[in-house]
Amino acid sequence: MAEPDLLVNFDLTPANNAFAASSINGIRGGRWKDRFRAKKRLQNKHGQPNRVKLRERSKDAGAHSRDDTNHDWSRAEIQSGPGHQMRAGRTSQNGPRSNHEHPVISSIFSSNPLPLAKPEHADTRSTAPITPTNAPLEDGSAFSTMGLAPTLASHLVNNMDIKTPTSIQQSAVPQLISSNSDAFIQAETGSGKTLTYLLPIVHRIFAATLSGNKLHRDSGCFAIILAPTRELGRQIHTVLMQLLSHPALHWLVPILILGGEKKKSEKARIRKGGNILVATPGRLADHLVNTTSLDVGFVKWLVLDEGDRLMELGFEETLQQILTALNDRAQAQLTNKSSAAQLGLPARRITILCSATMRPSVQKLGDMSLSDALYLKGNQQLETGQNDSSKGFQAPAQLKQAYIVSPAKLRLVSLASILRRAFIRRKEQMKVIVFFSCADSVDFHYETFGGPANQGGDQEGKDSSPSEDRDGKADKEEDDEESGKDKTIAEKNQKRPSVAARSKAPSIDDAVALFKLHGSLPQHIRTATLNEFFHEKDGAVLFCTDVASRGLDLPNVDLVVQYDPPYSKEDYIHRIGRTARAGRDGRALLFLLPGCEEGYPEQALKEQNLARRLADDVLKKGFGSTPMPKALKSKIADYAWKKDFIPKSSGERWEQEAIEFHLDVERRVLASTEFSNLAKKAFQSHIRAYATHVAAERGIFDIKQLHLGHIAKSFGLRERPGDIKVPARSKVGTGVVAPVDSNRGTNKRKLDTYNTNGEGDAQQTQDEEELRKAAQMMRKKMREHMDVVSEFNIG
Numbered sequence: 194m195a196e197p198d199l200l201v202n203f204d205l206t207p208a209n210n211a212f213a214a215s216s217i218n219g220i221r222g223g224r225w226k227d228r229f230r231a232k233k234r235l236q237n238k239h240g241q242p243n244r245v246k247l248r249e250r251s252k253d254a255g256a257h258s259r260d261d262t263n264h265d266w267s268r269a270e271i272q273s274g275p276g277h278q279m280r281a282g283r284t285s286q287n288g289p290r291s292n293h294e295h296p297v298i299s300s301i302f303s304s305n306p307l308p309l310a311k312p313e314h315a316d317t318r319s320t321a322p323i324t325p326t327n328a329p330l331e332d333g334s335a336f337s338t339m340g341l342a343p344t345l346a347s348h349l350v351n352n353m354d355i356k357t358p359t360s361i362q363q364s365a366v367p368q369l370i371s372s373n374s375d376a377f378i379q380a381e382t383g384s385g386k387t388l389t390y391l392l393p394i395v396h397r398i399f400a401a402t403l404s405g406n407k408l409h410r411d412s413g414c415f416a417i418i419l420a421p422t423r424e425l426g427r428q429i430h431t432v433l434m435q436l437l438s439h440p441a442l443h444w445l446v447p448i449l450i451l452g453g454e455k456k457k458s459e460k461a462r463i464r465k466g467g468n469i470l471v472a473t474p475g476r477l478a479d480h481l482v483n484t485t486s487l488d489v490g491f492v493k494w495l496v497l498d499e500g501d502r503l504m505e506l507g508f509e510e511t512l513q514q515i516l517t518a519l520n521d522r523a524q525a526q527l528t529n530k531s532s533a534a535q536l537g538l539p540a541r542r543i544t545i546l547c548s549a550t551m552r553p554s555v556q557k558l559g560d561m562s563l564s565d566a567l568y569l570k571g572n573q574q575l576e577t578g579q580n581d582s583s584k585g586f587q588a589p590a591q592l593k594q595a596y597i598v599s600p601a602k603l604r605l606v607s608l609a610s611i612l613r614r615a616f617i618r619r620k621e622q623m624k625v626i627v628f629f630s631c632a633d634s635v636d637f638h639y640e641t642f643g644g645p646a647n648q649g650g651d652q653e654g655k656d657s658s659p660s661e662d663r664d665g666k667a668d669k670e671e672d673d674e675e676s677g678k679d680k681t682i683a684e685k686n687q688k689r690p691s692v693a694a695r696s697k698a699p700s701i702d703d704a705v706a707l708f709k710l711h712g713s714l715p716q717h718i719r720t721a722t723l724n725e726f727f728h729e730k731d732g733a734v735l736f737c738t739d740v741a742s743r744g745l746d747l748p749n750v751d752l753v754v755q756y757d758p759p760y761s762k763e764d765y766i767h768r769i770g771r772t773a774r775a776g777r778d779g780r781a782l783l784f785l786l787p788g789c790e791e792g793y794p795e796q797a798l799k800e801q802n803l804a805r806r807l808a809d810d811v812l813k814k815g816f817g818s819t820p821m822p823k824a825l826k827s828k829i830a831d832y833a834w835k836k837d838f839i840p841k842s843s844g845e846r847w848e849q850e851a852i853e854f855h856l857d858v859e860r861r862v863l864a865s866t867e868f869s870n871l872a873k874k875a876f877q878s879h880i881r882a883y884a885t886h887v888a889a890e891r892g893i894f895d896i897k898q899l900h901l902g903h904i905a906k907s908f909g910l911r912e913r914p915g916d917i918k919v920p921a922r923s924k925v926g927t928g929v930v931a932p933v934d935s936n937r938g939t940n941k942r943k944l945d946t947y948n949t950n951g952e953g954d955a956q957q958t959q960d961e962e963e964l965r966k967a968a969q970m971m972r973k974k975m976r977e978h979m980d981v982v983s984e985f986n987i988g
């Protein structure tokens with residue numbers, strides 16, 4: 194019986210294959226192209242299918258690869274679909290082809306590069322109990338002794354469950370209350386920086402009324418807080434609302450201006466008046482020009498939260514415009530100076546810059562906006578020498594960091610394994626955040642792990658043209674929210690059907706909810722998604738881009754997985770900072786490929802205390818030793834034919850399950866054009882994103898070292914990279930950059946397949962050059978893209 198589509202990992206090395214030895218080695222001299230063509234002709238003459246996978250013998254893989262000449266059945270080449278007998282060592286000549294032109298079907302366990310040998314040195318990680326560095330203090334410190342109004346101090350303790358200050362709050366709040374200097378607040382992630390700047394502002398405005406002055410929502414805007422993303426802006430606004438929920442502070446009204454809704458309704462809110470404005474820079478700059486009712490002549494505080502991110506997202510010019518506008522309006526209101534002094538408010542505007550990390554861009558922002566600024570750090574940081582510039586910025590001490598060295602082909606199953614294991618170990622309320630490099634990759638993995646999506650997932654991309662009616666309703670709700678007649682989130686959710694990008698994750702655990710978040714999702718879906726993830730009572734996983742890396746405070750996040758490494762050391766710190774907040778425990782895991790990426794912890798993070806894990810160990814823990822999810826079990830049961838290719842006698846259970854998991858993804862890619870397109874786009878965007886690592890880290894994340902075929906495999910793709918045709922995108926902004934020819938940057942790898950004898954060197958050089966240019970172009974486009982699209986579209 195012919196076996197359609199049966200593909201194998203034929204070993205064509207000279208030692209094992211006489212044909213390969215003579216025909217490939219035999220061609221010498223002439224131009225590389227001629228040799229290449231002659232070789233192809235020879236192959237065809239001998240009936241050698243061009244699908245045969247010589248790639249597995251490529252130079253790169255060969256250097257550090259497992260010896261897979263002795264295939265066992267469980268690791269053998271396998272093909273898709275029930276009803277197809279699986280065999281290793283045989284090919285189909287005549288069978289019907291799949292929709293894939295040149296599928297390369299290899300086992301996820303074969304030909305993987307091995308991790309570099311680790312030098313033997315004693316484990317320096319301490320086993321002593323660790324004192325959290327961002328926790329509320331337990332040394333007798335209290336808000337009531339920090340100069341805060343007793344009303345505010347008791348409101349924190351009694352109504353907000355904030356009992357004692359954190360280190361940064363204790364050291365910075367008194368200074369910000371008593372001083373009129375600008376300030377730079379720098380403290381670890383999750384150490385309570387939001388309250389650190391909000392408390393002194395609210396206290397000083399409130400104190401102005403204690404001496405009999407009457408202030409109200411029309412008295413002017415006293416403070417502006419700028420955030421780089423809408424999500425963070427919304428979160429700051431929520432904390433502010435909690436702080437102002439005390440009856441004595443009801444007259445103080447916050448305004449939220451984020452864009453993503455009709456300007457008309459924002460203008461209406463501004464007209465009503467408010468005293469503390471939370472905004473994103475783009476929208477604020479717009480209103481400063483176009484909304485005459487926005488009176489900023491009396492602004493006494495300007496807070497730039499996540500200052501480095503504001504600069505990084507290309508807001509420098511916008512911030513400059515805002516600063517100029519504020520200066521001009523303040524000049525026009527000079528007569529108010531004396532009244533400000535009478536009220537006890539600062540005579541000059543105080544600018545506060547806030548971040549957990551300090552990039553050069555923050556210094557530039559500081560030069561632009563601060564004068565004679567105080568540098569405020571937590572006492573604990575000073576005592577422990579944390580965050581001194583030689584060590585770089587550190588994560589909270591209690592956060593357990595590790596990295597997993599996983600070959601590209603095992604990445605997907607390793608992620609599945611980690612997630613399964615995480616929820617088996619601790620189910621209730623546990624939340625996991627997984628970071629990807631680009632939106633397309635988030636979409637692909639969300640589909641891969643997700644069950645049936647709810648309405649929100651389906652609506653993706655169909656946002657933004659709601660009917661007038663719906664718009665009007667949404668605006669009304671926003672207005673109610675801003676006017677202080679705030680509804681609980683539950684009430685709001687009752688009113689509107691959920692639109693969150695949410696699904697089930699049957700391949701992880703039946704009870705786990707899966708969410709996704711990235712900058713290309715419509716705003717209302719992003720907001721709903723974060724809301725639901727925030728309030729999820731059972732286990733939940735969020736797949737996201739860096740749109741969720743800054744400032745977001747999501748409860749019960751126990752584990753942060755960086756499936757794709759961050760673009761810089763600072764991003765690493767912010768991503769892992771989504772866990773281990775305010776003294777709680779947390780774990781962070783970073784995926785690295787074997788080879789030069791393994792240098793990342795020591796060379797880039799300057800961190801030797803990351804625990805090291807290997808893919809096999811991780812797979813053993815997640816597959817095989819834990820109960821198999823029902824979905825996977827039933828799939829395995831469905832494929833009766835499977836017994837033929839995985840005899841009981843060989844292959845560990847964890848391997849079989851991992852193979853089955855991966856095969857299932859490949860089958861889905863084969864079966865559905867839509868899913869296949871998703872995988873291709875994700876693969877392409879992933880590679881492009883990889884090219885955007887900061888210059889200092891490009892030796893570690895070296896795009897030339899990537900084995901594109903293996904990476905494609907991790908997206909469930911069987912085509913060779915050069916054959917992957919990425920479908921046209923419907924709109925710019927769904928991935929990292931606008932599409933270009935998908936073959937770019939893949940030719941080198943394609944030719945590596947045939948490059949066992951140094952043939953094609955000229956082409957290789959040419960391709961390397963092309964790859965370098967493509968990478969350059971990608972980086973440029975990435976920068977343009979981030980500047981132009983929006984501050985949220987961190988694709």
Ligand SMILES: Nc1ncnc2c1ncn2[C@@H]1O[C@H](COP(=O)(O)OP(=O)(O)OP(=O)(O)O)[C@@H](O)[C@H]1O
Binds near residue numbers: 355357380549771
């Ligand atoms: N004194 C405190 N006691 C207990 N919890 C606190 C205290 N101050 C803040 N928190 C809580 O700590 C969490 C983190 O606070 P916040 O978001 O302000 O941290 P952050 O330093 O701004 O973090 P990031 O750098 O990630 O933005 C929040 O849930 C907040 O409610």
